Amino acid sequence: MKAAVIVAPHEVEIREVERPSPGPGEALLQIEAAGVCGSDLHAYEGTQPFFRYPQIGGHEVVGTVVGLVPHEEPLDPIPGRVQPHPPAVGERVVLDPSMPCGGCYPCRTGRYNCCERMRVLGVHAPGAFAEFMVAPLECLQGVSAGLSADAAVMIEPLSIGVESTTRARVTEADSVLIIGAGTIGLCVLQVCRSRGARVAVSDLSPGRLELARELGATAALSPAEGDMREALADVLGASGPSVVIEAVGRAATVLQALDLVAASGRVVMIGLCTEEICIPGALMVRKELDFLGSRLHGGTIPVAATLVEGGQARPERLVTHHMSLEETEEAFRLMIDEPDTTLKVILTP
Structure with a gap:
């Protein structure tokens, strides 16, 4: 599959990489669109302290479940994290990119967004700047088929x-x-x-x-x-x-x-x-x-999705540019060189 890999600060390569396969408790998503976040830009600039090079960035995403493997055993729920219904193959979803440990003090007390061992898709693990990605089932939030790709991508920043x-x-x-x-x-x-x-x-x-x-x-x-x-x-x-x-x-x-x-x-x-x-x-x-x-989103992805689906928020108004996956590095340069006119860039594979 095609992926935009941030291989080092100020260096992006469009590579052909192996399509990932989901393990137990994971889904394979076919990416419809992905937003370029400020944290992605910081990874490109070399100022994101947690980013692991080389890495496929991107965590603001809408896609379709094209494969999944159920959990071998039920997971213990993490307090504060809304447990969505299990996704189905063919379902359109957005992503809560947080992968908390579930065992530290914040996770045990309903503040998993402050997890001491937090891992994030697109930072610590491959993200959405690709044609496909793998994500834990508990990270997925269903959205309607009629919602625009721009609005769906913007649910994560709205959260x-x-x-x-x-x-x-x-x-x-x-x-x-x-x-x-x-x-x-x-x-x-x-x-x-x-x-x-x-x-x-x-x-x-x-x-x-x-x-x-x-x-x-x-x-x-x-x-x-x-x-x-x-x-x-x-x-x-x-x-x-x-x-x-x-x-x-x-x-x-x-x-x-x-x-x-x-x-x-x-x-x-x-x-x-x-x-x-x-x-x-x-x-x-x-x-x-x-x-x-205030850090990340502590169980607020479903709330943001409800606001967008119900028309109470229109975060798609913040999208200023649409670009192809091959133009990922150009998107970063645009954010650096023209910040006043570049709010959100959406990439499509």
């Missing part, structure tokens, strides 16, 4: 938005500021709007801010164009947003989130920040803030 808004306990009573209008930030926006919250989005890109408005943002603000506190007061009230979700991953924007959130509010950090952050302790105490991290 990250569901996780972060769940961590933030967002309800219709909240006003929310999302810092960062990339793919994940705009997925968070759609989930917040589905919960009835008022949402402001902050970003430097005019194009992304315009898309945020089209997706239902109450306000789309550029920090380069004026005082953010005054702008937020005009649209969300003088106290400031009750929730701030940081989707950039920079120390400066994390500190901005802590500064702008209302007293007694919640700040959720979803951007993966590798910088050291000096947090003002007096501010945390004076405002009595909840400061939380």
Whole structure:
């Protein structure tokens, strides 16, 4: 079969490789389409610390089950992980790419997305940048035949938005500021709007801010164009947003989130920040803030699928490019060279 293999940083090869065979408890998927994620880009750039070269990347995927091997013995359920119905040959599915161990403290206590020995398809094991891939049966979520490929692929990134808004306990009573209008930030926006919250989005890109408005943002603000506190007061009230979700991953924007959130509010950090952050302790105490991290998706793939299938979220609006599997490296270069106009690239084998 044909596969796009990331063989080393800044090096992708289109190879003919052996089609994988499913083992016990696994399914063989024929890939319909796969999205290129920021973590795939980090693997290409050499900044993804868990990626094993050479590897077939890709974990945002829709495909069809063309073969499966049942489990030899029933698996013990992992708390918090929704157990989907067993897939059938011919069923159209999307993927929860997480492969938790099931035995560590987070797995035992319903937080398997924080597994101490987490493995991820497309990172630790071959992924979806190919014509076929193998996945554990418990990773599969069925979707309708009529759902567009773009919408199906985007269920996985939308589920990250569901996780972060769940961590933030967002309800219709909240006003929310999302810092960062990339793919994940705009997925968070759609989930917040589905919960009835008022949402402001902050970003430097005019194009992304315009898309945020089209997706239902109450306000789309550029920090380069004026005082953010005054702008937020005009649209969300003088106290400031009750929730701030940081989707950039920079120390400066994390500190901005802590500064702008209302007293007694919640700040959720979803951007993966590798910088050291000096947090003002007096501010945390004076405002009595909840400061939380959010990682991956803790059983939220089914919730995201329901939002998309029901039309409450339209993450396919974030797809900006369609390319062939042979153009995988060009897709990475496009994401690097034209980030303002490249949100989500979809690859088809």
